[in-house]
Amino acid sequence: MASSSRFSPIFWGRWFWRQLTSMRTALFLLLLLALAAIPGSLYPQRSADPNGVRLYFDQQPEFAALLDSLQLFDVYTSIWFSAIYILLFVSLVGCVLPRTQVHLNALRAKPVETPQKLERMPAYLTAAAKGDQLDRAEQVLNSRGFRVRKLDDSVSAEKGYLKETGNLVFHYSLVLLLIAVGLGGGFSFSGQRVLVEGDTFVNNLASYDAFSPGPLFFENELQPFSMTLEDFEVVYDLRNPANLGQPVDFIANVTLDDGLTNSNSDIRVNYPLEAPGANVFLTGNGFAPVITLYDGVGNIAFSGPVVFLPQDSNMTSLGVIKAPDASPEQIGIIAFFYPTAQELESGAYASIYPDPIDPLLTMNVYLGDLGLDAGIPRNVYALDITDLDLIAGRDGPNPPIELRVGEMAELPGGAGFISFDGLKRFASLDVAYNPGGLWIMVFAFIALVAIVFSLSVRRRRVWVRQLAGKIEYAALARGDDDGLEELIVDLRKEIEGD
Amino acid sequence: MNIVLNEPLSQISLLFVSAAMGLLAVALLMFAFQLARLKDDPTESRFERYGFWVLGAGTVVLGVGVFLRGVAAQRVPWANMYEFAISGALMILTIYLISLRVKDVRYVATFVTGFSLVTLFAAVSLFYVEVKTLMPALQSYWLVIHVVVAIMATGFFAIAAGFHIFYLIKAAGVGRALMDRFPDLRQLERVAYRFNMVGFVAWSFTLIAGAIWAERAWHRYWGWDTKEVWTFIIWVVYAGYLHAMATRGWTGKRAAILGLIGFGAVIFNFTIVNLFFKGLHVYSGL
Numbered sequence: 001m002a003s004s005s006r007f008s009p010i011f012w013g014r015w016f017w018r019q020l021t022s023m024r025t026a027l028f029l030l031l032l033l034a035l036a037a038i039p040g041s042l043y044p045q046r047s048a049d050p051n052g053v054r055l056y057f058d059q060q061p062e063f064a065a066l067l068d069s070l071q072l073f074d075v076y077t078s079i080w081f082s083a084i085y086i087l088l089f090v091s092l093v094g095c096v097l098p099r100t101q102v103h104l105n106a107l108r109a110k111p112v113e114t115p116q117k118l119e120r121m122p123a124y125l126t127a128a129a130k131g132d133q134l135d136r137a138e139q140v141l142n143s144r145g146f147r148v149r150k151l152d153d154s155v156s157a158e159k160g161y162l163k164e165t166g167n168l169v170f171h172y173s174l175v176l177l178l179i180a181v182g183l184g185g186g187f188s189f190s191g192q193r194v195l196v197e198g199d200t201f202v203n204n205l206a207s208y209d210a211f212s213p214g215p216l217f218f219e220n221e222l223q224p225f226s227m228t229l230e231d232f233e234v235v236y237d238l239r240n241p242a243n244l245g246q247p248v249d250f251i252a253n254v255t256l257d258d259g260l261t262n263s264n265s266d267i268r269v270n271y272p273l274e275a276p277g278a279n280v281f282l283t284g285n286g287f288a289p290v291i292t293l294y295d296g297v298g299n300i301a302f303s304g305p306v307v308f309l310p311q312d313s314n315m316t317s318l319g320v321i322k323a324p325d326a327s328p329e330q331i332g333i334i335a336f337f338y339p340t341a342q343e344l345e346s347g348a349y350a351s352i353y354p355d356p357i358d359p360l361l362t363m364n365v366y367l368g369d370l371g372l373d374a375g376i377p378r379n380v381y382a383l384d385i386t387d388l389d390l391i392a393g394r395d396g397p398n399p400p401i402e403l404r405v406g407e408m409a410e411l412p413g414g415a416g417f418i419s420f421d422g423l424k425r426f427a428s429l430d431v432a433y434n435p436g437g438l439w440i441m442v443f444a445f446i447a448l449v450a451i452v453f454s455l456s457v458r459r460r461r462v463w464v465r466q467l468a469g470k471i472e473y474a475a476l477a478r479g480d481d482d483g484l485e486e487l488i489v490d491l492r493k494e495i496e497g498d
Numbered sequence: 499m500n501i502v503l504n505e506p507l508s509q510i511s512l513l514f515v516s517a518a519m520g521l522l523a524v525a526l527l528m529f530a531f532q533l534a535r536l537k538d539d540p541t542e543s544r545f546e547r548y549g550f551w552v553l554g555a556g557t558v559v560l561g562v563g564v565f566l567r568g569v570a571a572q573r574v575p576w577a578n579m580y581e582f583a584i585s586g587a588l589m590i591l592t593i594y595l596i597s598l599r600v601k602d603v604r605y606v607a608t609f610v611t612g613f614s615l616v617t618l619f620a621a622v623s624l625f626y627v628e629v630k631t632l633m634p635a636l637q638s639y640w641l642v643i644h645v646v647v648a649i650m651a652t653g654f655f656a657i658a659a660g661f662h663i664f665y666l667i668k669a670a671g672v673g674r675a676l677m678d679r680f681p682d683l684r685q686l687e688r689v690a691y692r693f694n695m696v697g698f699v700a701w702s703f704t705l706i707a708g709a710i711w712a713e714r715a716w717h718r719y720w721g722w723d724t725k726e727v728w729t730f731i732i733w734v735v736y737a738g739y740l741h742a743m744a745t746r747g748w749t750g751k752r753a754a755i756l757g758l759i760g761f762g763a764v765i766f767n768f769t770i771v772n773l774f775f776k777g778l779h780v781y782s783g784l
């Protein structure tokens with residue numbers, strides 16, 4: 001019967017568990033984890049660089065599909081990466097739980113009995129006895145922080161329990177940290193919103209341009225507040241030739257209304273605003289020219305600031321205006337904004353400085369069905385021109401419309417008028433909440449303190465034995481310890497007083 | 499808010515850095531002489547003594563250079579690759595000179611001096627940039643804390659790597675006559691372990707501080723940005739090294755090789771990842 005029980009599931013289960021919780025496996029899994037993390041830095045990741053992934057698919061569709069099937073664009077949430085760290089943490093728990101039991105017993109137990117053959121210990125010395133020194137030895141070891149056990153003819157002492165405590169706390173903290181990451185991510189949310197100067201944002205789901213909740217998010221996590229962007233300022237470096245015109249500070253001045261009080265403050269990069277239930281971060285900015293568009297029958301078809309997306313470091317910006325209510329035909333405009341415009345030889349413009357010193361708006365104007373009625377969601381920053389007629393533009397029948405602030409122009413063919421009434425800035429804001437953050441930090445710091453103890457404390461056993469005519473001193477350490485000899489020499493000196 | 503940069507002063511700083519390179523080169527020569535002589539005469543120490551004087555002088559001159567760079571830029575001198583490199587070299591040398599007072603670590607003088615010299619050479623010839631104002635994402639006291647501790651960790655890892663290398667040379671039985679004068683294998687392994695331990699704790703702190711800063715600057719504490727990935731990889735490799743040191747059959751050569759892989763990753767993270775990988779941490783300044 002012995003042979004069948006050797007291969008029973010229980011046998012294999014035990015065997016597997018022993019393998020999994022061995023140090024060798026821990027080492028192997030750690031190295032595997034390091035290795036598995038590498039591809040995530042070689043290929044663009046959906047979480048960090050979705051655009052890069054899209055580019056990959058555009059340029060090498062087949063290779064990209066292959067990579068995708070291996071989850072190489074989502075390495076850190078992939079099955080194989082997860083499998084490694086989950087195994088690692090199971091192994092960790094399996095390793096640390098029994099060690100905790102052993103350690104708790106050791107903490108309660110007295111130091112071990114003095115071994116018979118002390119001369120076999122890594123550090124050992126004998127000295128001629130000058131009377132009974134055991135009481136003195138007990139006293140000295142006590143004062144050095146040893147836990148001491150007095151035996152018939154000897155003293156057994158141990159110190160450095162903190163080393164193992166530190167080691168265990170460190171490993172437990174890592175487990176708790178991982179749990180905090182998981183749960184925190186679950187309850188977290190982040191939402192993006194573009195806000196033009198003067199506009200107000202009200203914190204509810206409908207107000208966000210984009211919103212990504214964790215799987216455990218509840219809508220009532222959103223606490224009521226509203227926030228108005230009063231002013232957006234960019235500070236440029238004007239004093240140093242090496243980076244003239246480089247932005248050195250972005251400052252979004254906002255008023256926050258939490259229903260009880262109004263407060264005014266600045267949001268800057270690195271300095272988010274603490275709003276009720278979330279932090280508000282500044283992630284981007286740009287220009288929002290204020291435009292009014294009159295259609296062919298004289299009605300206002302569009303009016304207000306238009307968010308233009310920056311295209312280069314000098315803030316050449318691209319914007320789209322859609323006027324589906326215009327008569328007799330719908331009007332669509334693709335416009336470029338140059339904060340400081342300079343005409344190139346080709347007749348095109350470029351922006352040569354990011355601050356609006358000589359702002360210019362140029363526009364390509366289209367007529368036709370904008371396709372907004374079909375019920376398909378459209379990107380507000382893009383205009384599909386395939387079915388539209390160009391009436392003014394660089395390759396069109398008439399030159400593009402050019403406007404400076406305060407100017408108005410007539411659209412060709414009596415399609416209407418357009419005016420550039422003023423210039424505002426906008427801020428891209430991120431509203432983010434992750435309840436895990438605090439706990440992650442707490443466990444990380446506990447782990448850090450614990451590992452310092454684990455690595456720096458020395459666990460040592462010392463024995464002093466009184467024999468007829470001589471005294472033996474011996475010491476043993478857990479792990480590598482090059483101070484043992486010195487320790488017993490010192491001890492002998494202190495005990496015997498010379 | 500507007501900071502006035504001082505490019506002429508930065509040029510003077512560069513002069514000091516170059517002078518330090520000269521001194522380091524002389525010290526390196528002396529240490530090499532010492533090694534050559536030590537083989538036949540175990541009592542030899544003249545060259546070594548002079549070498550350490552020159553090394554000390556080189557470190558002080560480099561310190562002045564780094565300090566002036568900070569004054570020229572009106573901030574801590576570690577905000578682009580050039581500055582990381584000169585501050586890093588200064589850190590390694592300082593840690594080394596201080597360690598000499600605690601422990602006899604003279605044996606790796608050639609490695610430490612050579613490594614610092616190569617770092618400075620790369621800094622001056624490949625990474626040099628004029629002083630510039632900081633982009634807003636870098637304007638944070640976390641720059642001071644996070645980066646200085648990272649540089650410190652690198653310093654400890656680097657010195658440990660020196661011990662790993664001599665360990666492997668000695669264990670392979672190459673250059674017996676000279677290597678016999680080095681401490682025994684156990685001793686080399688033990689000292690490397692000590693340096694890696696401190697490096698690991700410092701690196702752990704770097705990781706945590708980086709996450710806190712990332713939460714402030716990029717509104718998430720961890721996003722697997724390429725630099726974050728490599729910081730994590732390095733941390734895990736050194737955790738593996740520490741485990742190896744506690745695993746029977748994995749100490750000795752294997753542990754030394756793991757330590758060197760870890761340090762290789764540190765260098766990779768600083769050079770290749772900074773220069774060629776895409777990510778949010780774009781501050782090589784090149």
Ligand code: HEM
Pocket residue numbers: 020021022023025026030088089091092093095096167171174451454455479737740741744
């Ligand atoms: C997330 C994964 C892990 C990390 C980052 C990690 C990290 C560390 C570090 C830094 C040390 C050094 C402390 C010292 O030497 O005293 C250590 C020690 C130790 N680890 Fe882990 N560990 C992990 C997983 C594991 C697992 C899975 C096991 C068990 C299979 C384990 C068992 C141990 C043991 C027993 C020690 C103490 C070695 C000794 O007695 O000196 N660890 N760990």
